[in-house]
Amino acid sequence: MKILPLKITDYDRVYALWQTEHMGLNNVADTRDGIEKFLRRNPNTSFVAELDGDIVGAILCGNDGRSGYIYHACVSREHQNKKIGTRLVAKVFEALKAEEISDVTLAVYSDNEDGKRFWERMGFRARDFLTYRNKALVELEWYD
Template sequence: MRIRQFDWPDYEAVTAVWAAAAREIVPRAELEAKLTRDPELFLVALDETAVTGVVMGTYDGRRGWILRLAVHPGHRRQGIASELVAELERRFKALGCPRVNLLVMPDNTAGLRFWQELGYLPMPDVLCTKPLL
């Protein structure tokens, strides 16, 4: 397995991973806007032939955020997600990021267990959101 920064020729393969993992696909225009900020925090995992996993991170100068971690169902339980997170954490540290946050849906017990095994602790915050478009 190899991990590297996302490149535009990866887009179709990344959307295929998101679709296979039942994740919402980030539209191309939204991704273009994200990549103007911190492209080094959007990573893909590859085997010999294909993209097998993807994670998107962002850093606002105060906190890092882990977004959109997904591994293709046919490649799970091989350590891909953990390796993607570890590489993203290394990149956050290189930027001087002091803390990383992420969101887990309340009914995603397997996801919560995964993150806790990596040292992420649940916080009693309340998520508020407002669509602007």
């Protein structure tokens, strides 16, 4: 298995992988144009896991110059529990450190027990004293 930079040419295969619950996709940011824009701003911090020519995992991460943010992370169901997610996260940590980013944040759906356990193993801690909020500046449709 190889961990490679996520490129816009991977979009169709990665988007197909993201078609699972708890991804939090939307009709603006997660389109080909949206991901292409994201990758132009963050060319070094998103990766795919490739096995025998197939993309079996992907992680979308960026930063604002201060903090890193993991937006989407997914490993195909049949390839889970093989340390692929762990390797993708390690690569993200390495890339963020290279850009002198000191912390990374993510959101996990409250009913995603597998996801919460995975991120706890990766060293992420719940910040129960915070409430996550967002405001759409354009009309968004969320897919989950």
